[in-house]
Amino acid sequence: MTITRLQPGKRMSQAVKHGNTVYFAGQVAVDHNGTIEKQTTEVLAAIDKLLAEEPFIQHKVLEYTRLTEINPLHCHESVKSWFGL
Numbered sequence: 001m002t003i004t005r006l007q008p009g010k011r012m013s014q015a016v017k018h019g020n021t022v023y024f025a026g027q028v029a030v031d032h033n034g035t036i037e038k039q040t041t042e043v044l045a046a047i048d049k050l051l052a053e054e055p056f057i058q059h060k061v062l063e064y065t066r067l068t069e070i071n072p073l074h075c076h077e078s079v080k081s082w083f084g085l
Contacts, residue, residue, distance in 0.1 A: 006053050015050045024050065040078040048082075 006022075007014035015024045027046050029039035 004054060006050050017054050022051070022054065037078055044078060044082040 001019040004017040005013035005015075006017065012025055014027075015022055017023075024047065027043045029042040031038065031042060034042065
């Protein structure tokens with residue numbers, strides 16, 4: 001299987017595709033003062049930008065990890081929209 005590095009840097013890539021699986025580096029919002037909804041939407045847009053570099057189908061996401069102390073219901077609508085639910 002081939003490995004494709006997306007937006008490679010000196011030490012790491014923002015994402016790596018291995019076979020049919022894409023692994024992302026930690027994606028964070030640039031605007032840390034925005035609401036959790038705004039930050040979630042911003043992170044998902046960053047992921048979309050990376051995914052646009054390689055063919056990918058969003059409904060085949062294996063794992064979604066949210067690292068925050070905020071109630072998950074606050075970003076629920078952004079995530080539902082991104083997954084097309």
